[in-house]
Amino acid sequence: MSLPKSKTAVAAVAATALAVAVSSGATAGAAVPHRNSAAAISLSQLTNNFSALSKLKSVAAKGKGGIAAILPDTTSSDRWTEFDAPYLTEAMKKAGIPSSDISVVNAHGSDQTFYTDAQGAIAKGAKVLLTTPEDSATGTKVEKYAAQHGVKVIDYDRLTLGGSRPYYVSFNNVTVGQKIGQGYTQCVANWDGHHVSKSQDVLIMHGATTDNNATLFFQGYNGVIAPLVKKGSYKAILGISGSNLKTTAGTWDPPTQLKEFQAEWTHYRTTMTGAVIPNDETGAPIMNFLHQQGVKPYTFPTTGQDATPPGLQAIVAGYQCGTVYKPVFLEAGAAVALAVYLRADEKPPASLVNGTTEDTTEHKAVPSALLQPEWVTQKNMKSTVLADKFVPLKDICAGNFNGVSLGAACKKEGI
Secondary structure (H helix, E strand, C coil), X not given: CCCCCCHHHHHHHHHHHHCCCCCCCCCCCXXXXXXXXXXXXXXXXXXXXXXXXXXXXXXXXXXXXXXEEEECCCCCCCHHHHHHHHHHHHHHHHCCCCHHHEEEEECCCCHHHHHHHHHHHHHCCEEEEEECCCCHHHHHHHHHHHHHCCCEEEEECCCCCCCCCCEEEEECHHHHHHHHHHHHHHHHHHHHHHCCCCCCEEEECCCCCCCHHHHHHHHHHHHHHHHHHHHCCCCEECCECCCCCCECCCCCCHHHHHHHHHHHHHHHCCCCCEXXXXXXXXXXXXXXXXXXXXXXXXXXXXXXXXXXHHHHHHHHHCCCCEEEECCHHHHHHHHHHHHHHHHXXXXXXXXXXXXXXXXXXXXXXXXXXXXXXXXXXXXXXXXXXXXXXXXXXXXXXXXXXXXXXXXXXXXXHCC
């Protein structure tokens, strides 16, 4: 897909110099490649039409072998199929990688498939892998195999703890969590006129504990919510006073997340007043369940992440406060740019690396390209996801959501 240049995207990337992960600082990159190129590209030049990547065609021409991206599943988020797969493919083409050297596959939630996909890509001549495994155990297994075959790996979106990759590309995931927590608390204040309970008994949900990103998301929103509980701004978390927060077991599987929510709802339905949910996909069935329980719009604050059509619809309908928008085209562009240099055995410019992220297993700082997320609500939806053509208007403002006319709601909000 070919998309127009986005001012929003440029502004978002320009802010990445301020982004940090668990720990961050300036870095010159990894010392894996051995030559330097006259071509240069920076994070601030990336946009959603990938035009800046054309600067790398001379670097791509020097390299040999394929670049293979292995994505995790089709259930935890729409992003992997709707955004990452086409963006990665287009970014590689714009950078001058021949179609025969491009591979983007999805492991469909299977660790074994993920590993065999990596083996297959290497057997076909891949020189660089972009990997997003379901868990670090699978990631380290792939990275060990790749190293044995002289293939470089870039951790894409999820850091493989205990891995050996030279680079990590993602959004600042602690910041993602902070925006979820801040979005929730602001929503409580904004929805107060709709009779939102001022005594917040909030269910804090958790993504899959095998995903390091979920840990960082939780660190972010827990850091916002817990102090409010301690101060007494929020009376309790499901009746548990003080700083002890009630959390669910953790999953990215929507049906399992719904079951966890239903169990807590059954126990705490008379006191539960909202839920911090870490992504749109797992929140979607919960929104439907709340509607079935007679919960009205703007009365039960919830959150999300990934700016997917279901999440954006829930926001317009008043069932979700907002979602963390992560312009995936920036992440795809940064990962492909690094991969093009590695494929040519060249050292990527420092302008592609704006921080480090701690591998808490290896206790090493991993050179990272860290991009900045944004909190999206009804008020700025038009200037963010729609301006960037990230999601078409028809996917947000057509049909009904839990009995709410999305067309009428969009018109009311000026979307």
